[in-house]
Amino acid sequence: LQALASPNGATRILAMTALREAHRQKPAEEPVRLETAPLWLHARFALLEDNSEAGRRQTLRRLQQQWKAPPAASPLRAALIRRIAAWAPQGHLPPWEQLGLNLTQIAEQPPDVRRELLLLLAHYPADVAQAPFYALARCYEGNDHFYRAALNIALGTEPKRREAILADFDRHFPQWNDAVADLVWELRPPSVLPRLSQLLREANLTAPQKARILDIIAVQEDPAAGHTLLHLLQDNTSSAVQARALEHLRRGLAGPWKPLQNSEELQRTIQTLLQQPERQATGLQLIAAAQALRFVEKVAALARDSSVPQSVRVEAIRTLGQLPSPASVAALTALCQSAAPGSPLAAESVQALGALLPRGAASSPVAQQALFALQQLVLQESASAALRSAALAALAGSRPGTVWLLDLHQQGKLPKDLIPEAGRLLRNSPFQAERNRALLLFPPPGKLNPKNLPPIATLVQRPGDPARGRLVWNASLTGAAQCAKCHSIRGSGGQVGPDLSMIGKKASRENLYESILFPSKAIADQYIQYQVTTTSEVTLNGLLIADTPEAIILRDANGKDVSVPKKEIDGPIRKLPVSLMPEDIVAALTEEELVDLVAYLETLKTPVLTPPVAYVAGPFPAESMTAALDKPCGPETQAFDPKQRFGPVSWRLLSRDARGYFDLAALHGSKANSSATYLYWEIDSPREQPVEILLGSDDGARLWLNGQAIFRTQATRAAAPEQDRLKAVLRKGKNTLLLKVANGDGPHGAYLSLIADEELRLLRPAAR
Incomplete structure (x- = not known):
């Protein structure tokens, strides 16, 4: 008994081996008297039953006697059920009736026993397993992933078996609730799909419940699921339901529901949405998701129509960028020229043209037309600076556009006012060969002198680019700036300074500049720097990580922890008024990198x-x-x-x-x-x-x-x-x-x- 209770696994295995051997040699005798043994020991002894016919009968008798035992005896029941399941590979599985358990008693069993019953059910034919399966499924109360997994295992992986057992799912679960939603998500009963669209129209279901139903529909690979979502878009369901349905359609139409792209139902849905002014944006998004080129003229007309709300026109422009057609390029080029300076329509049109540029080795005539349109915008001196800058960025995002810009600069024809921006974009090109060429043609500017920076009041007026700022941050992990060597964002980086994952919620733009340029101006208590001098006249600085009666631990700017025995400290432990963060850290950045980095840090606002x-x-x-x-x-x-x-x-x-x-x-x-x-x-x-x-x-x-x-x-x-x-x-x-x-x-x-x-x-x- 003492050996079986040992926390050492090897000791327990040796004890069980000895008991099995004793039981084998004297099968008529029980090696240990069990009347007063704890339940865990009963459970382990259940595994000692031999695999003879007499041993199997004894196991069944013990299980039959256990069904009305108190819940505290469940470990023994679970062990006996596992023992019976182990007979299946040898073909000794008893008829289900011989377990001595009726359907009413199933609900009375604790969860661990019910899970073992489900695992045992996986070995029985579908016609035998069906009734106990639903009795066990009705016991599911929600939020038990292991129980749902056991239900799935009980169904098995053979399609005909699953179909036979799940055929009656609706009859057993006529009402919808969160627990039933869990079961439907886990088990995927085919008969439930037609019922789901009706449930979405029920007013008593909450928004999260309807979102869950949509998610269940969306994971079905059958195009019928896509048809269901198209019907929803035509109905007067809530905007939240329609938005989620559209989100799933975007993914499904590019994947398993691709056959719907040319279906009459899709065309009807788009026509219905475009005819309703308040739902035109949804129709446009559906056109883009389905690559429905037959609607390109209608989309272009909406983009040009000044009587249409600007939000719809912007959506139409974005949709044109997803429709590779000469009509799309012509409409977008015209909008670039006709939109008022500073209008979001012009910038959106340039971005949409950029979406049509060549991707990969192949290049279509439409892509070449979009490339030519953007090239002309860059060279058009009468165009606004914002429009030309947007065209420059769009070209730099594609390899043909990048090559054209490099060639243009090498020939001395790139407009001088665009050279600084072109250099910044091309030096960071994702195309390695072109990036190397850009580093030669556009030498990077020297890093800044902090003394020459404009005042913080001026810096805060510059918006910066968060995407470029994120690249600056990532580069600092191995670069000279070293920001990410001390601070972490989203788990990546050092553990010296404070975590910056939510710094945008805690600090204003002005605070961020002050913290970077003047790190010692305000130091949080946990980041105060300490200094000690040892008896060997060595001075150490760092953050105080631990202070015990025997020693202190200081963490230096490289993240290295140093333990200093207190008996070796000469004099007091001193607080320093300066931050561990270097005052001249920005010397490793350009001015634009600093502005972009602050813009990125501002976006970090959620845990x-x-x-x-x-x-x-x-x-x-x-x-x-x-x-x-x-x-x-x-x-x-x-x-x-x-x-x-x-x-x-x-x-x-x-x-x-x-x-x-x-x-x-x-x-x-x-x-x-x-x-x-x-x-x-x-x-x-x-x-x-x-x-x-x-x-x-x-x-x-x-x-x-x-x-x-x-x-x-x-x-x-x-x-x-x-x-x-x-x-x-x-x-x-x-x-x-x-x-x-x-x-x-x-x-x-x-x-x-x-x-x-x-x-x-x-x-x-x-x-x-």
């Missing part, structure tokens, strides 16, 4: 969680990246248990690096090629709230939130932060995130952060 660790299971080998991405390997079909094994693969903890990157290639070595790896987190939310998930992956990825698939990409790419931004809703309390990353070859890993209105917390999953 961000970047998990420092993840549970990782992998690699799971496959023939290719795509095969690895779509092949179920176990973690997506089973409730998470850190002790669970998948053949030779088990869960283990992996820490991210300073960049926020989970480096799976470093973890797996050559085994990372043509494989998939899973990463798992549990997140605590103080309330139900929207969340934006920032994801980067190398290569393809799939993501499940609370057991629900919310994202898939099979892109072949190098991982970078925020490559994909996903919107979802967290429920109050625990939420689970399961990320599957598939790899072809080479580097392999992922970035993940979550942005929410209220602060999120990473939980440490407990073993089952």
Whole structure:
């Protein structure tokens, strides 16, 4: 008994082995008297039953006697059920009736026993499993991912079996509520789809409930789901429902619902929306999503019509940028010339032309027409500076446009007033060869002298570019500015200075400039610098990280912690009036980089969680990246248990690096090629709230939130932060995130952060 109760796993295994051997040698005798043994010991003894016919009968008898036992005896019942499930591979599974459990008693069982019953049901034929399955499904009360996963396992993976069991789902669950929505999302009963569109019209359902219904519809690959959403757009449902339906249509029409692009129903829906002034913007967005070229003239007419609200005209211009047609280029070029200076219509028209530029090696006649139109705008001296600058930026965003600008400058024909802006854009070109050429043709300006900066009152009037500022921040992790070596944003960066993930909510633009230019003007208590001198006359400065009776720990500007024994300190521990942040840090930036950096910091206003660790299971080998991405390997079909094994693969903890990157290639070595790896987190939310998930992956990825698939990409790419931004809703309390990353070859890993209105917390999953 003492050995079985030992916290040491090896000791417990040896004890169980000894008991099995004793039971084998003297099957008529029980090795240990169990009358007064604790329940956990009863549960372990359930696993000692031999696999003979007599042993199986004894197990069934013990289980039959347990159904009316108090809830505290559930560990024994669960162990007995697991023992019976283990007979299935040998063909010894007893008829369900021999378990001695009626449907009424199912509801009386505690959740751990019901979950084991569901796992056992997976071994029974559909006609036998159906009645107990629904009895168990009706016990689901919500917010139990493991129970939903067990229900899914009970259904099995064979399509005919699932179809047979789920055929009666509507009859068993006629009323809609959050728990039923959970079950529908998890189980995907086919008969429910026609019912969902009716539910969206019910006034008693809340907005989050309707959003959940739309999400359930959207994950169906059957084009019938797309038809349902098109019907919703034609009806007088709420604007929130229509906006979400349109969002799902944008994705679906480019994927599994592509056959709808040429359907009569889509054409009718667009016509209906365009005929209603208050819904024209929705119709335009649907045209863009479906690439409906037959409507290009109507879209151009709306863009030109001055009697139409400006918001609709802007939407029409953006739609033209998604319709590769000569008519689109002609309409956008005319709008560039006719729009009033400073009008958003002109800038939107330039951006729309940029969207039509050549992408990749192939170049269509329409793309060449858009390229020519933008080139003429750059050379047109009579055009406004803002319009020419916008055209310049659009050209620099494509390789043909970049090559043309470089050639123009090399020939001495690039307008002089555009040279500084062209140099900045082209030196940061995403095209490596062109960027190298730009560095030769447009030498970067010297870095600034802080003494020559204009006053802060002048700097705050300059808007800056947050996107460029983010690049400045990222470059500082390895560059001379070193901002990201001391501070972190969204989990990436150093741990010396304060986290800046919400600095835009705490500080004004003026405060940000002051903090960068005069870091010692205001120092928070936890970032006061301390100084000590040792008995060997060595002076040390840094942040006071720890102060114990034996020693203090100082953290220097490089993030290195130094422990100083108090017996070696000569004199007092002194506070310094200067910040650990250098006063001349901006000397590593240009003036425009400083302005852009402040613009980026201003945008950081919401709490961000970047998990420092993840549970990782992998690699799971496959023939290719795509095969690895779509092949179920176990973690997506089973409730998470850190002790669970998948053949030779088990869960283990992996820490991210300073960049926020989970480096799976470093973890797996050559085994990372043509494989998939899973990463798992549990997140605590103080309330139900929207969340934006920032994801980067190398290569393809799939993501499940609370057991629900919310994202898939099979892109072949190098991982970078925020490559994909996903919107979802967290429920109050625990939420689970399961990320599957598939790899072809080479580097392999992922970035993940979550942005929410209220602060999120990473939980440490407990073993089952």
